[in-house]
Amino acid sequence: MPDHLRVSVVGTSGSGKTTLGRALAARLQIPFVELDSIIHQANWVALPHAEFRARVAAVVDGERWVVDGNYHVVRDLVWDRATTIVWLDLPRWQIMAQVIWRSVSRAATGAELWNGNRERWSALLDRDHPIRWAWRTYHERKQRYEELLDARWVRLRSRRDMRRWLDGVAREDRR
Numbered sequence: 001m002p003d004h005l006r007v008s009v010v011g012t013s014g015s016g017k018t019t020l021g022r023a024l025a026a027r028l029q030i031p032f033v034e035l036d037s038i039i040h041q042a043n044w045v046a047l048p049h050a051e052f053r054a055r056v057a058a059v060v061d062g063e064r065w066v067v068d069g070n071y072h073v074v075r076d077l078v079w080d081r082a083t084t085i086v087w088l089d090l091p092r093w094q095i096m097a098q099v100i101w102r103s104v105s106r107a108a109t110g111a112e113l114w115n116g117n118r119e120r121w122s123a124l125l126d127r128d129h130p131i132r133w134a135w136r137t138y139h140e141r142k143q144r145y146e147e148l149l150d151a152r153w154v155r156l157r158s159r160r161d162m163r164r165w166l167d168g169v170a171r172e173d174r175r
Helices: 017-028 035-039 049-060 072-081 092-109 121-125 130-148 159-174
Strands: 005-011 032-034 064-068 084-088 153-156
Touching (some): 005 017, 005 072, 017 032, 017 084, 017 159, 032 035, 049 064, 092 121, 092 130, 153 159
Parallel strands (some): 005 064, 032 064, 084 153
16 A cells, blocks of 8 residues: 555535545545535534635645545645545436435434534525535536546546445555
8 A cells, every 4th residue: 555645535515425535544544534524613604714724734734545525725735635536426316316315314313414513404495505506516516527637536427436446446455
C-alpha cells in the first residue's frame, strides 16, 4: 500500500459518497472525513468559509485519507492533494431514490447526523434540502465533472462498479 494515498470521493447528494468513502477508509485503515460533518455545526449553522478551509487544510495535510464531499470553497485544498478522485456518476433515478429514502429514514428515526443535527420532516420542503439539491444540481455537476476528468479520476457509474472498484482496491492493498 502506498505511503501516500489521498482519495476524494465526489458526486451528487445521494450517490453514495459517504458509504463508499467509509468502506474504502475501513479497508485501507486510513482516516475518513465527511466534509458535511465539518461545515454543518449545531442547528445547521454553516462554519464560516475561512474556518472551514482551515479545518479542511489540517485534514488534507496528512499523507493518507479519504474525504467525501463537493464543497467548492475547499475543492482546491482537497483536489490539489488528492492522489485519486472518485466520481460517483450514477443515473439520476437511482440517486433520487437513494436521497429520498435516506432523508425519509433519517426524519423517521431522528438519527443524529453531525454536531447534534437531525433531519426534520419540515426540512424536506426547504429549497436547499438534499432531495431538491440533488434534483437541481444533477446535470450541472455531471457536466462540470466531465470537463475536469484527468488521469487521477475514477468514474463509477453503478453500484456494481462501486463494489468492483472497492474490491479491486482491497486486493491491490493485500499485495
